[in-house]
Amino acid sequence: MQSKTYVYAFDATETKDKMLLGGKGANLAIMTSIGLPVPPGLTITTEACNEYLAGEGQFPEGLEAQLQDELRKLEHDTGKVFGDDANPLLVSVRSGAAISMPGMMDTILNLGLNDRTVEGLAQATGDERFAFDCYRRFIQMYSDVVLGIEQYEFEAILTELKHNRQVQFDHELPAADLRQLVASFKQVVVKRTGQAFPQEPFEQLLMAVRAVFGSWNNQRAIVYRKINNIPDHLGTAVNVQTMVFGNMGNDSGTGVAFTRNPATGEKRIYGEYLINAQGEDVVAGIRTPEPIASLANDMPKIYEEFVRICGILEKHYHDMQDIEFTVEKGKLYILQTRSGKRTTAAAIRIAVEMVQEGAITKEEALLRVEPAQLDQLLHRRIDPAATVDVIAKGLPASPGAAYGAIVFDADEAEALGQQGHKVLLVRTETTPDDIHGMVVAEGVLTARGGMTSHAAVVARGMGKPCVSGCEAIKIDYASEQFTADGRVFKKGDIVSIDGATGRVMAGEIKMIEPELSADFNTLLAWADEVPGLGVRANADTPADALKAREFGAKGIGLVRTEHMFMATDRLPLAQRMILAENKEERAAALEQLQVMQEDDFYGILKVMSGYPVCIRLLDPPLHEFLPQAEQLLVDITTLKLTDGDKEELAAKEALLAKVRSLSEFNPMLGHRGCRLGVTFPEIYQMQARAIFNAMARLVQEGHQVTTEVELPLVGNIKELTLLKQEVTQIADAVQAETGVTLDYHVGTMIELPRACLIADQIAAESGFFTFGTNDLTQTTFGFSRDDAEGKFLPQYLEAGILTENPFAVIDREGVGELMRIAVERGRSAKPEISIGICGEHGGNPNSIEFCHEIGLDYVSCSPYRVPIARLAAAQAALKKKD
Amino acid sequence: MQSKTYVYAFDATETKDKMLLGGKGANLAIMTSIGLPVPPGLTITTEACNEYLAGEGQFPEGLEAQLQDELRKLEHDTGKVFGDDANPLLVSVRSGAAISMPGMMDTILNLGLNDRTVEGLAQATGDERFAFDCYRRFIQMYSDVVLGIEQYEFEAILTELKHNRQVQFDHELPAADLRQLVASFKQVVVKRTGQAFPQEPFEQLLMAVRAVFGSWNNQRAIVYRKINNIPDHLGTAVNVQTMVFGNMGNDSGTGVAFTRNPATGEKRIYGEYLINAQGEDVVAGIRTPEPIASLANDMPKIYEEFVRICGILEKHYHDMQDIEFTVEKGKLYILQTRSGKRTTAAAIRIAVEMVQEGAITKEEALLRVEPAQLDQLLHRRIDPAATVDVIAKGLPASPGAAYGAIVFDADEAEALGQQGHKVLLVRTETTPDDIHGMVVAEGVLTARGGMTSHAAVVARGMGKPCVSGCEAIKIDYASEQFTADGRVFKKGDIVSIDGATGRVMAGEIKMIEPELSADFNTLLAWADEVPGLGVRANADTPADALKAREFGAKGIGLVRTEHMFMATDRLPLAQRMILAENKEERAAALEQLQVMQEDDFYGILKVMSGYPVCIRLLDPPLHEFLPQAEQLLVDITTLKLTDGDKEELAAKEALLAKVRSLSEFNPMLGHRGCRLGVTFPEIYQMQARAIFNAMARLVQEGHQVTTEVELPLVGNIKELTLLKQEVTQIADAVQAETGVTLDYHVGTMIELPRACLIADQIAAESGFFTFGTNDLTQTTFGFSRDDAEGKFLPQYLEAGILTENPFAVIDREGVGELMRIAVERGRSAKPEISIGICGEHGGNPNSIEFCHEIGLDYVSCSPYRVPIARLAAAQAALKKKD
Numbered sequence A, B: 001m002q003s004k005t006y007v008y009a010f011d012a013t014e015t016k017d018k019m020l021l022g023g024k025g026a027n028l029a030i031m032t033s034i035g036l037p038v039p040p041g042l043t044i045t046t047e048a049c050n051e052y053l054a055g056e057g058q059f060p061e062g063l064e065a066q067l068q069d070e071l072r073k074l075e076h077d078t079g080k081v082f083g084d085d086a087n088p089l090l091v092s093v094r095s096g097a098a099i100s101m102p103g104m105m106d107t108i109l110n111l112g113l114n115d116r117t118v119e120g121l122a123q124a125t126g127d128e129r130f131a132f133d134c135y136r137r138f139i140q141m142y143s144d145v146v147l148g149i150e151q152y153e154f155e156a157i158l159t160e161l162k163h164n165r166q167v168q169f170d171h172e173l174p175a176a177d178l179r180q181l182v183a184s185f186k187q188v189v190v191k192r193t194g195q196a197f198p199q200e201p202f203e204q205l206l207m208a209v210r211a212v213f214g215s216w217n218n219q220r221a222i223v224y225r226k227i228n229n230i231p232d233h234l235g236t237a238v239n240v241q242t243m244v245f246g247n248m249g250n251d252s253g254t255g256v257a258f259t260r261n262p263a264t265g266e267k268r269i270y271g272e273y274l275i276n277a278q279g280e281d282v283v284a285g286i287r288t289p290e291p292i293a294s295l296a297n298d299m300p301k302i303y304e305e306f307v308r309i310c311g312i313l314e315k316h317y318h319d320m321q322d323i324e325f326t327v328e329k330g331k332l333y334i335l336q337t338r339s340g341k342r343t344t345a346a347a348i349r350i351a352v353e354m355v356q357e358g359a360i361t362k363e364e365a366l367l368r369v370e371p372a373q374l375d376q377l378l379h380r381r382i383d384p385a386a387t388v389d390v391i392a393k394g395l396p397a398s399p400g401a402a403y404g405a406i407v408f409d410a411d412e413a414e415a416l417g418q419q420g421h422k423v424l425l426v427r428t429e430t431t432p433d434d435i436h437g438m439v440v441a442e443g444v445l446t447a448r449g450g451m452t453s454h455a456a457v458v459a460r461g462m463g464k465p466c467v468s469g470c471e472a473i474k475i476d477y478a479s480e481q482f483t484a485d486g487r488v489f490k491k492g493d494i495v496s497i498d499g500a501t502g503r504v505m506a507g508e509i510k511m512i513e514p515e516l517s518a519d520f521n522t523l524l525a526w527a528d529e530v531p532g533l534g535v536r537a538n539a540d541t542p543a544d545a546l547k548a549r550e551f552g553a554k555g556i557g558l559v560r561t562e563h564m565f566m567a568t569d570r571l572p573l574a575q576r577m578i579l580a581e582n583k584e585e586r587a588a589a590l591e592q593l594q595v596m597q598e599d600d601f602y603g604i605l606k607v608m609s610g611y612p613v614c615i616r617l618l619d620p621p622l623h624e625f626l627p628q629a630e631q632l633l634v635d636i637t638t639l640k641l642t643d644g645d646k647e648e649l650a651a652k653e654a655l656l657a658k659v660r661s662l663s664e665f666n667p668m669l670g671h672r673g674c675r676l677g678v679t680f681p682e683i684y685q686m687q688a689r690a691i692f693n694a695m696a697r698l699v700q701e702g703h704q705v706t707t708e709v710e711l712p713l714v715g716n717i718k719e720l721t722l723l724k725q726e727v728t729q730i731a732d733a734v735q736a737e738t739g740v741t742l743d744y745h746v747g748t749m750i751e752l753p754r755a756c757l758i759a760d761q762i763a764a765e766s767g768f769f770t771f772g773t774n775d776l777t778q779t780t781f782g783f784s785r786d787d788a789e790g791k792f793l794p795q796y797l798e799a800g801i802l803t804e805n806p807f808a809v810i811d812r813e814g815v816g817e818l819m820r821i822a823v824e825r826g827r828s829a830k831p832e833i834s835i836g837i838c839g840e841h842g843g844n845p846n847s848i849e850f851c852h853e854i855g856l857d858y859v860s861c862s863p864y865r866v867p868i869a870r871l872a873a874a875q876a877a878l879k880k881k882d
Helices: A017-033 A046-054 A061-077 A116-124 A127-148 A150-163 A175-193 A201-215 A219-227 A279-285 A291-298 A301-318 A344-356 A362-367 A371-378 A412-417 A431-438 A454-462 A519-528 A542-550 A562-566 A571-579 A583-607 A627-642 A644-664 A675-678 A681-700 A717-738 A753-757 A758-767 A775-783 A793-798 A815-829 A845-853 A863-881 B017-034 B044-052 B065-077 B116-123 B128-147 B151-165 B175-193 B201-215 B219-227 B279-286 B293-298 B300-317 B344-356 B362-367 B371-378 B412-417 B434-439 B452-464 B518-529 B542-550 B562-566 B571-579 B583-607 B629-641 B646-662 B673-678 B681-700 B717-740 B753-755 B759-765 B773-781 B794-799 B813-827 B845-853 B864-880
Strands: A007-009 A041-044 A090-099 A108-113 A236-242 A253-258 A268-274 A321-328 A332-338 A390-392 A395-398 A401-407 A423-427 A443-446 A464-468 A474-476 A481-484 A489-491 A494-498 A503-506 A535-537 A556-560 A612-616 A706-711 A743-750 A768-771 A836-837 A860-861 B007-009 B041-044 B093-097 B107-111 B237-241 B253-257 B271-273 B321-328 B333-339 B390-393 B393-397 B401-407 B423-426 B443-448 B464-468 B474-476 B481-484 B485-489 B494-498 B503-506 B534-538 B556-560 B611-615 B706-711 B744-749 B770-773 B834-837 B859-860
Touching: A007 A061, A017 A046, A017 A090, A017 A562, A041 A061, A046 A201, A046 A362, A046 B017, A061 A201, A061 A815, A090 A519, A108 B007, A116 A127, A116 A503, A116 A815, A127 A150, A127 A175, A127 A201, A150 A175, A150 B253, A175 A481, A201 A236, A219 A743, A236 B503, A253 A412, A268 A291, A268 A503, A279 A562, A291 A301, A301 A321, A301 A332, A301 B464, A332 B041, A332 B753, A344 A362, A344 A371, A362 A519, A362 A706, A362 A863, A371 A845, A371 A863, A395 A454, A401 A443, A401 A489, A412 A423, A412 A431, A423 A431, A423 A494, A431 A454, A443 A454, A454 A464, A464 A489, A464 A845, A464 B107, A481 B518, A503 B151, A519 A863, A535 A542, A535 A863, A542 A583, A542 A863, A556 A583, A562 A571, A562 A583, A571 A583, A571 A644, A583 A612, A583 A681, A627 A644, A627 B629, A675 A681, A675 A717, A675 B293, A675 B773, A681 A706, A681 A717, A681 A743, A706 A717, A706 B412, A717 A743, A743 A758, A753 A758, A753 A775, A753 A815, A753 B773, A753 B813, A758 A768, A768 A815, A775 B773, A793 B175, A793 B673, A815 A836, A815 B753, A860 A863, B007 B017, B007 B065, B017 B041, B017 B044, B017 B093, B041 B065, B044 B201, B044 B237, B093 B201, B107 B128, B107 B201, B128 B151, B128 B201, B151 B175, B201 B237, B219 B390, B253 B773, B253 B794, B271 B293, B271 B412, B293 B481, B300 B321, B300 B333, B321 B845, B344 B362, B344 B371, B344 B518, B362 B518, B362 B864, B371 B845, B371 B864, B390 B474, B401 B412, B401 B443, B412 B434, B434 B452, B443 B494, B452 B464, B464 B494, B464 B794, B534 B542, B534 B864, B542 B583, B542 B864, B556 B583, B556 B859, B562 B571, B562 B583, B571 B583, B571 B646, B583 B681, B629 B646, B673 B717, B681 B706, B681 B717, B681 B744, B706 B717, B717 B759, B744 B759, B753 B759, B753 B773, B753 B813, B759 B770, B759 B813, B770 B813, B813 B834, B845 B864, B859 B864
Parallel strands: A401 A423, A423 A443, A443 A464, A535 A556, A535 A860, A556 A612, A612 A706, A706 A743, A743 A768, A768 A836, A836 A860, B401 B423, B423 B443, B443 B464, B534 B556, B534 B859, B556 B611, B611 B706, B706 B744, B744 B770, B770 B834, B834 B859
Antiparallel strands: A007 A041, A041 A236, A090 A108, A090 A236, A253 A268, A253 A321, A321 A332, A390 A503, A395 A464, A401 A494, A474 A481, A481 A489, A494 A503, B007 B041, B041 B237, B093 B107, B093 B237, B253 B271, B253 B321, B321 B333, B390 B503, B393 B464, B401 B494, B474 B481, B481 B485, B494 B503
16 A cells, blocks of 8 residues: 655645645645646645654654655755765755644754764865854754754853953854854753764754654643634644755845735835845845845846746736845845735825736735724824834724823913914813813823723814823822823923824924825825725714815714813803703803804814715713712802802802712713703703704705714613604604605614624614624723723733724624624514614724624714724625625 | 383393493492392493494484382382382482493582472481581582582682681581572572582582583593593493481491402401491591490491391302491392402412312412512511601612611611611612721611612612612701701611612501411412413522522522622622733633632522522623722822822822723623623633533532523624634533533523514524513613613603603513514524523513513522512413403
8 A cells, every 4th residue: 555645845736735744845835736846845734743743753664765755856856965974955944724823832953964964065165154053043943843952051151252252243263163062052052961973964854854743742732722712633734844054155145025025015026135134134234235236246147037927926826926036156046935024105196006017906905904903094193213202002093193282271271272372172081171271282191091981082073183081190280280191291392192192292293294196196086986884984073074074975974062161152151051950040151152063063064975874863971961079069169268269169059069969970871961961951952953954944944964863871762662653743843844854763772782682673664773892892881991001901902911902903703792682673574674883993993894894884983983894894895795 | 112221220130241331330240149139220231322422422222211100119129219209219429330440420429309209318317417428528529510510619608608607617507507508509500500509419410420421532532542542432330329327327337348358368257347328427426426336235246137238248259358338227128349459468368268268279279369469578678557757769779678777888787787787778870899887887878779789789689678879868968968858868777668669768667577477388389280380480599599498489590799809808809800901811810710709609500409590600891890980090199199199199090081981882792791701711711610510510519500600781693603603612622521411501681672683593603592671671771770770661651651750660672572583583493492581580470470471491690589470470370261
C-alpha cells in the first residue's frame, strides 16, 4: 500500500488546500504557481501533525522518507546542499495552521547551520560576522523552541559580553566576539540538556518539526482555540523554506515596497531598499535606505522584474500589495506579499480607481474601506505627526479636535467668543444654563458625566468636539484654574482636546482640516446602490438636518424636541411651564412654546422635504429643565447666614421645594418619556399641534412632508393607545381647520425590555417603531451609562469581562436578543411595519451589520456618522449576500 | 315538529345546566331539588335570549305559549292567580347569565301589581301603606328598566312630597300619600311614553323579559364582556319567581342567618330576624331585630325547620352559608343562600373543623382561605371598629399598626425610647445614620422614598410598621413639627400609622394584637403536605431567622449582608473601609468587619441548621454608606461663612469630594452588586471568608450547614466565572485549614433582563439561581420604584394603564415572560438547578401561583409573609392539579 502524501513542495500542483497546507503553506504554493520567484521550500501537512499527535509522538509512516525526498529536490533546485561545508542549504521552519493563531511556535531561521556550515556561510557572504551572528541566533531560537531552554540564559551572556566590550548594540560586536558567543551558547546547551547542540541538519529539522507539532497543544494555543471556537482537530502544517541573503555583495540587496502610495493612494510604486544588506539592517537604522525608484538605476533588470511582479501580484490579489523582497547575487526573491496598510484617503482612492481600471467590482471596492475610518475624514483631527503633551484622558464624547484658551464660565466664554477669541469651555458638568457658552466655544471639556451627559449630547448635536467625564482634571472655579497630572492650568492657558480619543493636551497642537474627495462621494454613491438598510440622521435643528442631507441621509430618524426646550430663549418658558401654579399659567407658557416649536418643526421639515421625519415628543424628566438643588441650597444657606434679601430667599426656597418635589433617585428610570405625556397631557398636545400646524403650512406651500410622531419609552400598550388617540384627535382637528391632508404616522421608540416583549401589541397599534438602543442597553444590562462609563466599565473592558463597550457596539447576546424578539413579534403582528434604530449604535458598523441581520428597515445616526452608516449598511448587505 | 323547551320550572328535573339556565336559575333549580322551600318560579333559557337577539326582537316560536303554561302551573302551586283582585300572584323578574356580570338589567319586584291587585295586596297584608309602597316602587323600577324613563323624574316628585309633608324618610309617608304618589307616577309614564302604565300582568311580564334580553347588549355589558373575555354568544336567562311577604301578620317574618359564626367560625347558627316585617324594615333600622336563637321561642316549628335546612345547605354546598329567609303566614321560604363572608380567623376555623367533620377534604379546606388575609392575623392592626382621623396617606411600606409621640431626630428617638416612651420616628427620609432611632421607635413615617427606600426595607426587616413616601406631610425640622391636611403636629404629639394601608392618623387609635390559633397551624401543616413550591424566608439576623423558622420557613432564600454593614456599630467601619486612602487601611477595616460578619453568619446558620441558607454578598453602591452630599454642602457653606474651624472644614471638604466621586446619577443602575465584587475584590473575599469560617465552626460543633453564596446582579457570564473562582479558592483554603468539608454552592441572583437571556450560560456555571424580581421589575419596565410609586404609578393604576402595581404582583406579560425564558434556558443547560424567587413577590399569592406555573423550586419572602406563602404555594399546586 502506498503511504499518504505528507510533504508537498511549494511548486507541487496537486493541492493548494488551506486545510491541508495551512494558510501560510497554501499562500506560498499559490505565489509559486503564479510564477513569483519565491525561495523554494516544502510544506508538511496538517494531517501529518494530527497523526503525530494521535500517535504519541511517532511520525506517521512515510513522513521521514518523503521529507528526505523533497529535501533532495530542494538541493537540486537551489544548487545548495543540506550540511555542505562550502555551499550549505539553510532553511527557515515555520508553523502554519489553517487559521492564524498566536501561541503557536513561531519561526526558526538558518536551520542547517553547524560548526562547519557556518564557515561556508561566512565564505559565501564574505562576512564572518554575519555568519556567526546567524549561527548564534539560530542556537538561541532553536534552544528556546525545540530544547526548551529559557532565553534569559543566553541574553545574560550576551549582555555581559556587550558590557565587557563597552558597546550598546549587538551589531557593534566584532566577528571574534560572536565566535566566542557561539561557543558559550553551545556550553549552555550542554549544561541544560546534557547533550551537545545537534550538528546534523536533518536531525535539527526533524526536532524542529516535532516542536511545531507539539506547540499545537501548548496551553496558550488550547486556550486561544477555546475562546475563538477553533476546532482542536485542525492541526498545524510546517513550512520549510530556503533561506536567501541580501548581503552577499553589491549584486544583492533587500527592500520593501507598496504597489501604490499607502498615504495618498496614487498608482505608483512606493518603497525603499538597501544594497548588500539584510532586512534587519534596515531596522537597526545604521544605513539610510534608498527610495525604490533608485533601484531603476542601481539594478535596472531587477527593477523591471520587480515592477512586473508588482503588476502580477495586484492582479492576482486584486488589491494594493505590501511586498518584501531580497536580491541574492543578482536574483530577485519575493519573500512575502500582503495587502498593504493604507490611510483612509488612500483606501478610498485605490478602491475607486481599481474599479475604474476594471480590476475589482464596485461591490469589492465597497468592502475595501473600513467604515469607521471615514470618521477621520469628516472632522478636524490632531496631526498624527504632531508631538502631544497629554495631561489627562476623559471620554471621547464628541469627535473632532479643538484648541482654545480655557474659560470656566459660560458667560465669559460667550463674551470672549464674540470678540473672536478661540475658547475652550471647561466645566465640572454643563447644564442648560451653559448652552450659550458652548455655542461659541471651540470645544467643551467636563470633569464629570458620561457619553450621554448634557455636555456630550449637546456637543454632538452641535458637531463640536467634547471630552467629558475627565475626572483627572480637578477644577477650582474660585481660583479659575484646574490641575491635571500635577500641573496647574489657569484661565487663558491654551489647551487642546481630541474628542475622538478623549485626550486632553497642553498647548496648541497642530491639526488637520477635514477634506472630502470626489472619490469619497463616488464610493458612497455606490454604497447607496446596494439594496439594504436605509440611512437617516438624528437632527434637532434645520442646520443639522441640512448637514445630514448633504451627507446623504434619506430622512430623519430622530428629532429630539427637548433640545428645543433647552435653547437659551426657550428655557425660561419651559421653566415657567413647569413651575406654573395653575392651569392658566401653564397654558400661557405652553402657548408661547408652541409658536416656537412650530417654527422649529417647520424649518426641519422644510429642509427634509420629500423624506420622512421622525419627531420624538418630550422625553427627559422635567427636573432637567430646572436649576440644581445643590446650588440653590448653597445660595439659601448663604442668604440666611448673611441676612440677605428676604424675597430672594423666599423665591429660592420655593424653587428648591419644587426642584425637590420633582427630583428623582434614578432619573433614567423615572418620570419621563410617555409617562410625562400621560400625566401632563397638555405638553404632548402642544407638541402635536405644533407638528401638524407646521406640516399644514408646508403642504400648502407645495412641499411633500411625511412625519412620524414618536411617543418615547412606551412599555405598556395602554400608554400607546391612550396617547395615540390624543395625537390623532389633534391631527384630525388641524386637518379639519386647514383642509389639508396630513401624511403622518404614530409610533414609539422601543427602549425598554418590556416593550420588546410586547412588540406584537405595539406593532398592531403603530405605523412604525424605532429602537432606542442607548436606553435599551441601560435597562437590559442595568447599567447607568453616565455612571458606568466613568466608573466600572473601563475596568470591565480591561479585564475582558466585556469585549466591547455595549454603548458603542450592540451587545448581540442580550440587547440584540431582545431586538430580535421585538422584530419577530412586531412583524408577526404587522409585517409591513417600519422598524429603525436611532441610538448611537445606528452609526456603528458592527451594530449596523447586526441591524441588517435582524431585518431592520433603516438606521439613524448623527449627521457626521451618516457616511459611515451608508458604507457600513452596504457592507452588511454584501456580506450577508456572501 | 315539537318546539324546543324555552321555559323550565324551578322544580323541572330535566336540566340544571348553568349554561342554559344561567347561574341564578341553575342555583334555584338545585335548591328546589334538594327539598328547600324556595318560592316557586320558572326560568327562561339563555337559548331563548340568543334566538330573540338573533331574530330582531321576535320571541322564538313557542316561548310565549310555554310561558303561559308554566305560569298556570305556578298559579296552581301557589294558589294565587296572576292578575287576581283578591289573591294576586306577584313575581320578581331577574336576569341571570351563566357568568355573573354587572351592567345587566337587575331586578323588578312585585310584577303583577296593577290598580286592582294592589288593593288585594293591601287586604291580604292588612297594610295599605305597604301595598301602595310596593306599587309605587314597582312603577318606578319598571319605568326605569323597561320603559327607559329617567329615575330622577320620580325622585323629584317623591322629594317634593316629603318636603311638603315635612318628613325625612319614605316610611313616614302615610298610605294616602302613597296612593297619591302612585297616581303622580302613572302620569309621568303617560307623559313620557304617551301610553298608560300597563295594567295587564302578562303584558308586564313579556315586556320585562324583552328588557332583560335587550340588556345583554347594552354598552356597559358589552364592554364588561370584552374586558373579561366573556363570549358574546352566551346570552342571559330570565328568572321569574313568586313574591313572598314576611309582613302578613305575626305568623310571618323575615331574617338573615349564617350557618356558623362569621366572626369566630364557631359552629352555631348566627343571625337575626324580625316578626311581621319585610327585609327593608331591617335596613331602615326602625325596629331592632331579634337574635336568631329567639326564633326557637317565637316560632319553634319554623326554627326547627330552619336549623334542618341550614344543615342541608351546608352539606350540599360544603361551606358555611349566608341565608335569607322569609316566613309568610307560617310557611318558611328560603330566598337566597350563598357562601358567607367571614373573618380570616373564622375562615380558618371553619375550614379545619369541616375537615374534622368529614364535610370537606384537606385540599378543599386549603382552597377556602384567602392567603393574603392571613396577614391580618400576623400583625397588630387598627381595630376595624375604631374611629380614625386620617390626616395623610403614604405608601404601605411595612405592615402593622403603631402609635407614638412623634420625634424628628434619631438620637432623640433613641433617648426617649430607652426611657420607655413610645415614639414614632418621622423623617423626610432615613439613612443608615437613623438606624439606632428606628430600632427603638414603634414605627417609622417618612415624607419621601418608595417601597424599597431605606426606611421601608429596614422597617420590614425589623418587622416594624412603616409608612413611606407620605408626601402630604411637610416636615420642618427647624421648628420640630409637620403639617398635614392643614393641621400642625408638633414634637410629642401622638400620631398613629397603619403600615398595611399607608394611613397616617391623629391620636392614639385602638389596635388589635395578633394571635395565632391551633387551627392556623393545622391548616398550614396541611399546606406543607401538598407537593409544590417550597417556602423560605428572607432574613438578615438570627432573630429574623428564628421568627422565619417559627412561621415554618424551610430555609433562607436571602440574607442581605449590607444590612449588617449598616448597623450602628458597623457603619463607621464600613465608612473607614470605603474612605481608606490605601490598601493597608482598607485591609484593617475589612479585618474587623470580617470578625463581625462571621458572627452574624454563625448566628443565622445556627438557627437555620438543617436547612439551606442563601447569602447574598454586598449589593448596594458604596455611597449608600456615606453621609449625603447636601448636608455636607450646607455644613461647608456654613463653616466658610462663619469662619469656622479650619480642620473641620478641610475634613468635610475631603469627605464631600469622596462622596461626590462615588455619587451616581442612577444608583439603581450603578456601581453595585457583583460590579463591586469585580472592582473591589477584597470585599467579597472578606465576606466569603466570614461565611466559610462560620460554616466550619458550626460543622465542627455538629450542625448540618448548607449555604448558597449568592453573587448579586450578574449580567455577564464572565462576572460569574471570575467571582466564583475567587469564592471557591477561599472555600478551598478554609477547608484545607480546618479539615472540614463545606456544603456550599455558588450562584447568582437574576435581576437583570440580560441575565434572563443568558440563563443557560449562568446555569451551566451555577448551583442555583434566584429571581430578584424587585430589580427585574425596575429594569424590565424602566421604573425606578422609589420614584414611580411616589409619582406616576398611582395615576397609572387609577387610569387603568396598569391593573396591578408590578412591584406587588408579578407582571406576567413582561417580567414574567423574562422569568419564563430564564427558567427554560436555565433548565435546558442544567435540569437539576435550584431556582427560587426572593423579591417581594415571593410573598404575594398571585405571584406565587405564577412561580408554580413556570416551575420554580421555592419562593422566599419576609418572615411575616411565610404563612401566606405556604398557603398560597399549596393553593397554586392544587389549582394546577385541577
